[in-house]
Structures are given as C-alpha cells and as structure tokens.
Amino acid sequence: MPLYTANLAAKLPHGFGLSGRSSSSLPNYAGFKCSFFFPSTHIHTSSPNRTYSSVSSSSSIMEDQKRVGPLVSGSESLSQELKVAVGAVQMACFLCQRVQSNLLKKNAQIQAKDDNSPVTVADWSVQAIISWILSKSFGSKNVSIVAEEDVQTLSKPGADRLLKAVVETVNECLGEAHRFGLENPERTLCSSEVLEAIGRCNSSGGSTGKFWTLDPVDGTLGFIRGDQYAIALALIEDGEVVLGVLGCPNYPMRKEWLCYHPRYHRIITKLSAATSDSWDKGCVIYAQKGSGEAWMQPLVHETKKLVWPNSAIPIQVSTIDDPALATFCEPVEKANSSHSFTAGLAHSVGLRNQPLRVYSMVKYAAIARGDAEIFMKFARAGYKEKIWDHAAGVVIIQEAGGVVTDARGRPLNFSKGMYLEGLDRGVIACAGASLHDKIIRAVDASWNSSCL
C-alpha cells in the first residue's frame, strides 16, 4: 500500500492557496442531554460588501435565537439538528487542527486508499466523533449516515498502530465535547466502539427519509499539505438538502487574511498552534433550507466554549455580476477538473481575474461569503461526483443568495444514493443568475469542441 509523508506531500506542486449568560437545554435523546448557551452580546462587524448592524448587549434569549438564524424558520427539531451539527463540526475542526499540526511537525505517515487518494488519522477520527455525537444526540436508530470512509483499512491485521492512534484521537477530542455544547462520554471509548461508530456510516442514501451525509476531511490533499480543507456535514430529507454545515479550519473570518501563500500558510501552521489569540483563523458556515440566511461563526479555540450564537454573522453572495470583475474558483488539481476547459470558458465570458485554485469545499464557502463569484468543476468523463462533496455547499450557497446547478442548469440530484447521478458535464455555482446564465451558455457553445 503506497504511503505519503506530510513533508513529501508538501513538496508537491501547488496552485494558489487561500493562502449574565442564559442557558437553554434541548430534550434528552436516548439518555444524552444536549445543552446550549446563549450569550448576551454579539460581535459588531463589517465586510466590504455590507455592514452588520450592532445588537444591544442586553438582548433576550429570543433575540439571540433570532441571530442564530435557524430558530426563526419554524422547525424546532431542525434547529436542534443544526445546533448539534454545528457543535459536532466545530469539534471536528478542533480535532483536525491538532492532527494537521502534528502531521506537519512530525513528518507523519499518511495511508493511501484503494483509489490511491490519501487518508489520515483525521478522516477516521472525524467520522467516528460525528457519528458518535449524532447517534447519542438523536438515538442511533434514528440516525442514518452516508460518509466517505469505511472501516476495512482500520480493521485489517497490522493496522493496530493506526487504530490505536484513531482511538486516542477520538477520546482526546470527545473528552472536550462539553466545550462544543455537547456532553462528554461517561468513559473513554474502546476500539470496537470507535470502529462501530465509523462503520455505522454505511447508509446508501436514497430518495425517501432522512439521512446525514459527511465528508470528514474534504480536500485531504490540502489537509496534508497544510493548506485548505473542509469538514462537510449535511442533512438530506426526501432527496432535498435541508441543512448544511461547512467547517473550514484554515479559512479565516477576515477577508484580508485570505491571501496566504500556501508555503507561508504551512510555516505559520508549524509555528503557531491555534489559540484564542488567533480566534479568527478558521470558520464554520451553516444554513438551513428555506431560511434565506446563511451564517458564519469563528472556530472555538482551546479553552473556549461554544456559546450560541458564537459571534455568528450573516453571510451573502457577492453582488458582482459583471464577468470582467468576477473571480472564479476551481480545484487545485487538474486531475479533478479541467483547467484548460475552464480557462476557455472564462475567456469566452470575459472573466479577467486569475482563477482562485482552492482545495475542497472551501470553494463553496468562498462563493457563499462573497469572496469569489463563480465555482466551476468539470471532472473527466466517467468520474461520478459523490453527494458528500457537494451537499453542504449547495444549501449554503443557495441560502446565501446564489445558484448551484449542473452544466445544463439542472439542480443537483441528491436522491439517488451516494452519487450525484445524472449530473450533466459539471458543477456550476454562481453568486447570481446573470453570471450563471452566461457560464451555462458558454459551456453549451464550447462543449463539443472540448476533449472532455
């Protein structure tokens, strides 16, 4: 089985990198009580595109709940799901930051999966903690998860050290669950419980009922290079994505911090662990379908607690609709999307800015936040996109005011199992309908002459 090392991986070529408290308790699910806290103050912030209004320091819990967003849209149970999901993703970001800094410092080994893509302790550990939290919060009988990792590699003879590392990472992290509005387990989990939590995520999805979809570490290549990656969790109900949470541990809250060169990013990561002093390094973005709102909150760093709404601010897509002023995002890896085809499209619609090449679903986050206007992905013929690589990003962009379709302009179909079956040519996400229309027409005009 091929192995990557963090340092070797870091030497591979790069694209551009981005570079008086009140408490409220949720019902007790299967003996697991989830508590959330509502603070009485909010951050006042502004962005180049919009100014956020200030909120009185004595606002009531009701007002605080409004600021959280999802609670205003009606479904109490969905709000609980969103809060647990955000807490779980916050905790996963914390886990990934620890593992990433150890990877970069210790020249650690990284496994390769059967398709030769890399996977680390973080992938299995995140899948284990999120599966465990969802099951404990809502009852394992009620939770069905479609996720990227399986337990085979971890269960093989000879994988003892790897499994031990995963179990340790999971327990270290779950031991801090209370900081994320969740309860710690009563005792440490043993290997078989961790394997069970990972293995439970084997649902096949489909068109009816409710299931979660999880990419524990999306953009694993970005992760092992010390660059961008995301934790993506979405809830799908009767084929529709109803809730999405994207944890982006290396995507700062402040836009002016975006342009780290990947190499600089790696150095910073090596030098400084994430602390409360760098609270604005990394964010969690979330939205609930039909709310017309998408939200972003900073990561909860060491020693801090997730206190709702955790300085959440609303985000919106960019208002730019002139292609000459727009920026498009695409995968860093040419193997994952044709850079030459998107360059041709960009030229034909009058895009002038250099593409922003970013690993993972951070591209969806960038569109939702208004940091770029277009995301295009055209995989090679025969590649089947997985639902966990898109679901959370799609609902977040839509609620932030954007449009996401395949290249024929049709909605992505999350009701056919683990793949986005019937996807026509590629994925196109835009800040607005006018840019979207131009790109769709450009794809039609140039598709037959392309080599895709």
Ligand SMILES: Nc1ncnc2c1ncn2[C@@H]1O[C@H](COP(=O)(O)O)[C@@H](OP(=O)(O)O)[C@H]1O
């Ligand atoms: N040949 C291929 N074509 C298109 N996408 C691919 C691919 N191989 C892997 N991917 C997907 O692209 C994701 C990374 O996205 P990006 O290229 O935008 O950074 C991978 O997620 P993982 O890193 O979770 O495996 C994987 O799901």
Ligand SMILES: [Mg+2]
């Ligand atoms: Mg992925």
